Amino acid sequence: MHRLIKHGLMFGNLFHVDSPALVERYNRALEHLTGKRTELSDFHIDISGYSPEVGDELDDHLYLNHAGVNRQFILLSMEQRGCPLLNTKFSTSREILQQFMDANEAQLFALTARDAVTGELVNSVYDVSTPARLFDIRRVEIEADTTGGTLRDAEKLGGLVDRFKSEPDGWFDDVLIAEMITLAGKTGDVIRNPVKLKQMGFDQRNFWTAHFGGLYLFQDLDHPALIAPAGKDGLEDLPIKYVFDAGNRNQIAKFFDYNDLVEPIVKARGVDAAAILRQKMDFILVDAVADLGVDLSGANRADMRRLARHHGDKLPPEFHALGALVRWAENGGAWPRITSDHPAYFYTLRASDTKDAALVNMLLAELAPKDARQMFICHKELFYRTYAGWAETKKAYVADFLVAEYQVDKAGARAALFGHDAPMEEPRRAKPDPVSEMIARVGPWGAVRRR
Structure with a gap:
């Protein structure tokens, strides 16, 4: 540390x-x-x-x-x-x-x-x-x-002042006046100030707690639930119908959708979706090669592409799925179908504009643990705990990145990643795609059937 x-x-x-x-x-x-x-x-x-x-x-x-x-x-x-x-x-x-x-x-x-x-x-x-x-x-x-x-003395002094002003013999009550003078010496003039x-x-009503391995309790929603990423052991007989753990990916995805808590990054207004997804890919790549003795110090975009080519057999499904999504966003390639069963699914989401946005982004950081930047920003307790188990190569890369890309402008970075200010005009992709109209109607993952 x-x-x-x-x-x-x-x-x-x-x-x-x-x-x-x-x-x-x-x-x-x-x-x-x-x-x-x-x-x-x-x-x-x-x-x-x-x-x-x-x-x-x-x-x-x-x-x-x-x-x-x-x-x-x-x-x-x-x-x-x-x-x-x-x-x-x-x-x-x-x-x-x-x-x-x-x-x-x-x-x-x-x-x-x-x-x-x-x-x-x-x-x-x-x-x-x-x-x-x-x-x-x-x-x-x-x-x-x-x-x-x-404050206690000021409240007491205020009561004494009221007595002094309201009681007929207040001017002649030496004990009352003496007590007022003593308290005023401690509190100052409570009438003028x-x-x-x-x-x-x-x-x-909706909060995360570190107790019991870390729980996310959403009570004040149309469809309440308790989400326990670490597991549901010991969480029986609770006064809530739905309890999900990290293995219940479909149920958590439906919970998000039913309550309108998330939006796909590629649909978010006013953000550079491709840049955000590409940076997530970099973190996934670093996680995959960290134990191979690769030197990541000072790595630039060309270095990361070269690493991805040389270690393609080590790259997990999350990397390839996000890569396909970047290609669609930038060049109008084939639309990648990423369902909630896919390990990349929660990497493609961010919280929608609700009062619980910070809590939802915190949960997404836990569901997409290879995105070190989001974890550091949204869930520092988890970041510090997870960081301790990383390879030294990954520790150095992530720390250097956060210093260079986040510490210099924290507010700007948060706004770019999670802000919801509408831009002056609609963002445009590099090339139009025939599925755009369908996406606008049902969302990028297709229609979710509700019970």
Whole structure:
């Protein structure tokens, strides 16, 4: 993993806690939440305040996420808003924290100027000892305050001010006035500058969880399902009709289609479909030759073509199917029929424009595991776990590619691969094809018969 860390592909973009004042604030917050402190003089934290260095020191990388539910957080700076979330247990957690910080930007900026803000992502489930407990997670709410209880004191002070203004003898109540003065010294003027965070709740019906080998739960759809790529063992007697694993390719394809969750890359508007598919082919090629001692450093397009010619007998069906699709997209060749039984099928799809697009792309990354770029962008937990088992040649190639092609423009790369902005005009293929009209009516894989 040192190569990834060196290039900023792992533990990158974290907030550096490097001043005695920030370290002390972090320790007060850490002690407030967990009863523990760190002896480190500097370390890095993610959006939630989790630090891999502190986790190593405490020998507990779930010190802010006990049992993997109801994640706690420590905010030292609004700069954390752009940080990643490490050790993710639920796919929705980072987005919830970002929305909370966006909605309370001014208040959090003022509060973190003097103290750390601590809190928790709260739902009704305190453990997920069984898969059925996941179905009890329906809504997540955020509870937050400073380590010193500024918000609690501000609320109390507001109540005292109301008493002072409404009670006839308020002006003569020395005890009331003294208590107001004491609290005001902690909170400031809550009349002119009210200190209050918005009460926020977030529905959590469709999500991925790392528990039980990694599960994708889609409840808020016309046709709900639980998808467990690693297998269905132990997932019996759940309150959902359909449970699929990676072997149920036809069923997953129908699930996608019935809920309009995916679209073929070659039909996506405003993207260079051939370039995207060709890059997927490169990753498949690298995966096929990585154990042959081939030098891939600095490989260009001509080098990749030469590798494909020399090692054609080693190339899997995914490579040849995507190649046929590229030829159709660029030159109007014969239309390749790729059904859901084919190992290349999920490589040809991307999420359609729905509220669950990120979750669907995450699932597609797991169903098309040789596309290292999509896996890194959409499912980093899986990428890091899979990367550890790759040959050194593949590790080097993928890391170099991500540095050169992704790190330089992350937003642009995401938009090119997964964006849904309509272009000013319809994209055109190099040559028209007589099957175009049929594809427009039924889709590139043919009509899917619905029950």
